[in-house]
Amino acid sequence: MSSNKPDLPQGLHLDTLAVRAAVDKTQYGENSEALFITSSFTQPDCETAARRFSGEEEGYIYSRFTNPTVASMEKRLAALEGSEACIGTASCMAAVLLLCMGLLKSGDHVVCSRSVFGSTLKLIGSEFGKFGVQTTFVSQTDPDEWRRAMQPNTKLLFAETPTNPLTEVCDIRLLADIAHSGGAVLAVDNCFCTPALQKPIALGADVVVHSGTKYLDGQGRVIAGALCASEAMVREKFIPVMRSAGMSLSPFNAWVVLKGLETLGIRMEAQSQRALALARWLESHPRVARVYYPGLPSHPQHALAMAQQSGQGGAVVSFDVFGDSPEVGRRNAWHVIDSTQLMSVTANLGDVKTIITQPASTSHGRLTEEQRVAAGIQQHLIRVAVGLEHLDDLKADLSRGLDTL
Numbered sequence: 001m002s003s004n005k006p007d008l009p010q011g012l013h014l015d016t017l018a019v020r021a022a023v024d025k026t027q028y029g030e031n032s033e034a035l036f037i038t039s040s041f042t043q044p045d046c047e048t049a050a051r052r053f054s055g056e057e058e059g060y061i062y063s064r065f066t067n068p069t070v071a072s073m074e075k076r077l078a079a080l081e082g083s084e085a086c087i088g089t090a091s092c093m094a095a096v097l098l099l100c101m102g103l104l105k106s107g108d109h110v111v112c113s114r115s116v117f118g119s120t121l122k123l124i125g126s127e128f129g130k131f132g133v134q135t136t137f138v139s140q141t142d143p144d145e146w147r148r149a150m151q152p153n154t155k156l157l158f159a160e161t162p163t164n165p166l167t168e169v170c171d172i173r174l175l176a177d178i179a180h181s182g183g184a185v186l187a188v189d190n191c192f193c194t195p196a197l198q199k200p201i202a203l204g205a206d207v208v209v210h211s212g213t214k215y216l217d218g219q220g221r222v223i224a225g226a227l228c229a230s231e232a233m234v235r236e237k238f239i240p241v242m243r244s245a246g247m248s249l250s251p252f253n254a255w256v257v258l259k260g261l262e263t264l265g266i267r268m269e270a271q272s273q274r275a276l277a278l279a280r281w282l283e284s285h286p287r288v289a290r291v292y293y294p295g296l297p298s299h300p301q302h303a304l305a306m307a308q309q310s311g312q313g314g315a316v317v318s319f320d321v322f323g324d325s326p327e328v329g330r331r332n333a334w335h336v337i338d339s340t341q342l343m344s345v346t347a348n349l350g351d352v353k354t355i356i357t358q359p360a361s362t363s364h365g366r367l368t369e370e371q372r373v374a375a376g377i378q379q380h381l382i383r384v385a386v387g388l389e390h391l392d393d394l395k396a397d398l399s400r401g402l403d404t405l
């Protein structure tokens, strides 16, 4: 864990914090943050070691729970999210695991959007179900369902906005009010927007969940995750679990994310602009049945998204091609995807390389057909995570398949 000490001037903007917030330099004065590849840290003497192990004195001990490179990444991400503290994890799923282990016990109840990331659904619903945590899955967009699902033992509300892949938007401020009036905590997966576009803590959320794998790294190099929260919550709820359970972020992966954060603001802006232009073009294409993008006025939560996401839609655009039956829908979607020559067919997003996937057979392939239909993920749905290639080249790449359907 690392928290923000007032060592930088106050009131700095996100772009500045993204390149400046980190732990202190070493005695060598390196301008680029150092990469501390070491399992452990030597102690000057037994007395100091004892104080550090007991938490009486700050100091690096062992990289499962303390490492300066990981601490720099945590400090930078906390500064961007506007949270007091942050704890890095091996992946976003490790962050969700840490969140649930830290905040829940057998007999507790969770309210979770039905439209969250597939592995999050499985982890909270099925895996934690085995340990006596009960979860009610509710509509992403209907706050009344969240209100009705609240029980006296509800400890956690979990939301993700916009969702993957349909980009449905929920009202963070409203959900925070519902959580707090029931004595529960609101956690928000901010993977799609990142703090460059959306700051859940400022909107009332208690915990921000991150996949560093996506836009924070931004170039598809590492798996990483993090939780941003108050200093008290990180210190009391998450660090003890991290120390025992060890879902730790490796220093190398932390360093890659740390350096990725330096370009977060300009990447999110450039990728969002391309995504909006591509979404508009897709919406006017005769072979496209429907486009899902929060930046389009046709999006059901367009106004909310624009208010909540700094006026930007993000970089993920999903669309339906035509398909009267699941078989035809699947064939058409696969034709468009397999006709691309530039876009990567791969299970990731948030890269500067544009990625195209059919969610029904990939990210949501482990769900039953019933769960998929309930989540609105049909066979004819295609997801594009827009990168930094030239817009005309991206349009030409999609046209290859769309124009030959």
Ligand SMILES: *Cc1c(COP(=O)(O)O)cnc(C)c1O
Binding pocket: 091, 092, 093, 094, 117, 160, 164, 189, 191, 192, 210, 211, 212, 213, 214, 223, 224, 225, 349
């Ligand atoms: C990819 C993704 C995750 C999981 O991230 P990992 O770092 O691979 O564990 C969680 N939530 C959302 C919204 C994602 O897109």
